[in-house]
Amino acid sequence: MKGKPDFPEKVSLCARLYRGLIRETLFPLLIMILTPNLILLLAHIIVVKNSNLTRVLFVDSIEATLTDAWKAVKWDDLECWSIVSGLILWGIISLHFPGRKYHGPPTPNGFRPEYWNSGFKYYVISMLIACPLIWKYSILHLYYKIPNLIAILIVFGFGFCVVLYIKGLVFPDPGICDITKNIVFDYYWGVELYPHLGPFVSLKILINSRFGLFLWQLIALTAWKANYELYIASYNRGHINWPLTTTTLLVSIYLAKFYYSEDSYLHSMDASHDRFGYYLAWGCIAFVPGFYSLNSLYLVKHSPMDHFGLVSALIVLTLGSLFAYLTYCVDRQKLLTRQTNGKCDIWGKPVKVIRATYTDNYGITKRTVILMSGFWAVARHMNYTFELLFAAVMCCPALISSPIPYFRFAFVSVLIIHRTSRDQHKCWLKYGTQWDEYCKLVPYKMVPGLF
Structure with a gap:
C-alpha cells in the first residue's frame, strides 16, 4: 500500500506523456509524412502504372514505385504552376463578388467572422468558363501531368502552411489564436481559427472552398475529356462512357450542393472549430484534389x-x-x-x-x-x-x-x-x-x- 498515493500522479504523468509526445508530436509527424507520399503514389500508380496494384505490390515494390514517382516530378512545369496560381488569384477575386452578408458562429471570445454569400455564383461562373475551354482544347496531356500537379500541390501546401504558422505568431487576426509552443503540433493543427488576408479575404474560404474543392472538379472534368480524346474521338467509337460520365456528374452535383449551401458549411466543425494549419489547409490544397479524384482518374482507362x-x-x-x-x-x-x-x-x-x-x-x-x-x-x-x-x-x-x-x-x-x-x-x-x-x-x- 506504500505506493498507492503515487498512483494518480503516475497516471497523470502517463497521460501528459501521451498527449505531449504521441498525440501532439509523433502522430502529426506520421500524418505529415504519410499523406503526401500516399497521394503521389496513388496518382502515379493510376496514371503511369495503369492502375496495376498487383505489379506494384508484388513485383516493383511500393518503395521503388514511390521513388520513381518523386524522381519523375518536373518542378519547373509552368503549366502546373499556372493552374495553381490562376486558381488562387481567381479565388481571391471571387471573394469580392457581391452577395448577401452573413456571419459565422461566434467564438468563445465573442468574435463573429463576416462572409459574403457568393459561393454558388463563383461555382456557376467558373463552370461556364471551364467547361467550354476543356471541351474546345485538347487536354489529354494534362491527364498525364496529374502526378506532377499533385507533387507541386504537396510542396505548395507545405509552404503555405509555413506562412500560416508565421502569420499566426507575428500578426494574428481577430478571433481565436492558440499557441502551444509545440512547433510540430502548432504547424499541424494551426494557430488561428479565422486567418484573413486583408479585411475581405478569408484564407479558410479561399483554400477550402475556392481552391481545393474546385480543383477536384477540374480534375474530374479533365479525366472525362481525357477519356473522350483517348478512346471515343481517337477510335471514333461514338458511344458514351457511362461509368465516367456518371462519376463526373456526381462530383458536379456534390460540389454544386456544397457551393449553394456554403453558409451552412461555415457553421461546420471544419470552419468554426478547427484551426487552420496542415490538417485543414494542406488537406484542402493537396489531399482533397489528389485523393478525392481517384475514382475519376481510374475510370479514364478502366471503366x-x-x-x-x-x-x-x-x-x-x-x-x-x-x-x-x-x-x-x-x-x-x-x-x-x-x-x-x-x-x-x-x-x-x-x-x-x-x-x-x-x-x-x-x-x-x-x-x-x-x-x-x-x-x-x-x-x-x-x-x-x-x-x-x-x-x-x-x-x-x-x-x-x-x-x-x-x-x-x-x-x-x-x-x-x-x-x-x-x-x-x-x-x-x-x-x-x-x-x-x-x-x-x-x-x-x-x-x-x-x-
Whole structure:
C-alpha cells in the first residue's frame, strides 16, 4: 500500500506523456509524412502504372514505385504552376463578388467572422468558363501531368502552411489564436481559427472552398475529356462512357450542393472549430484534389462499360442526387433553427429545441438552441449518414473492378465516424448536462437502432 498515493500522479504523468509526445508530436509527424507520399503514389500508380496494384505490390515494390514517382516530378512545369496560381488569384477575386452578408458562429471570445454569400455564383461562373475551354482544347496531356500537379500541390501546401504558422505568431487576426509552443503540433493543427488576408479575404474560404474543392472538379472534368480524346474521338467509337460520365456528374452535383449551401458549411466543425494549419489547409490544397479524384482518374482507362450502361447510370445518379439533397436538408434545418432562435417550422410542425446555455472564455453565460426536430430527432448526425451514403454511391460506377475507387469511401467512413466522436466530446464540454439530455432523447449518432 506504500505506493498507492503515487498512483494518480503516475497516471497523470502517463497521460501528459501521451498527449505531449504521441498525440501532439509523433502522430502529426506520421500524418505529415504519410499523406503526401500516399497521394503521389496513388496518382502515379493510376496514371503511369495503369492502375496495376498487383505489379506494384508484388513485383516493383511500393518503395521503388514511390521513388520513381518523386524522381519523375518536373518542378519547373509552368503549366502546373499556372493552374495553381490562376486558381488562387481567381479565388481571391471571387471573394469580392457581391452577395448577401452573413456571419459565422461566434467564438468563445465573442468574435463573429463576416462572409459574403457568393459561393454558388463563383461555382456557376467558373463552370461556364471551364467547361467550354476543356471541351474546345485538347487536354489529354494534362491527364498525364496529374502526378506532377499533385507533387507541386504537396510542396505548395507545405509552404503555405509555413506562412500560416508565421502569420499566426507575428500578426494574428481577430478571433481565436492558440499557441502551444509545440512547433510540430502548432504547424499541424494551426494557430488561428479565422486567418484573413486583408479585411475581405478569408484564407479558410479561399483554400477550402475556392481552391481545393474546385480543383477536384477540374480534375474530374479533365479525366472525362481525357477519356473522350483517348478512346471515343481517337477510335471514333461514338458511344458514351457511362461509368465516367456518371462519376463526373456526381462530383458536379456534390460540389454544386456544397457551393449553394456554403453558409451552412461555415457553421461546420471544419470552419468554426478547427484551426487552420496542415490538417485543414494542406488537406484542402493537396489531399482533397489528389485523393478525392481517384475514382475519376481510374475510370479514364478502366471503366466497366459493358456492365454499366444508361439504366445503371440513371439509378446511381438518382440515388446520388437524393443523398446530396438530403444532406442539404439536414444542414438547412439546423441553420434555420439557429437563425430564427427556434421559432420556425420543420416538416410542418413547430420545432422542438432545448434552450441550452454555455459559458464563454470570459465567463459570460450565453444562450443557444439544440434542435430536436426533423432529421435531428432521428439521429444526432443524419447529415453524416447521407454524406457516407453519397460516398458509397460514388464507388458504384467502377463496380468491383479494383479496390482503388473504394479508397475514398474507406477514408470518408473513418473520417466521419471519428468526427462524430469529436463532435460528441465538443458538445458535451460546451453544454454539459443539457447535451446529456439531448443524447437521452436522441440516443443514436448516425443510424437509428444501430449506431
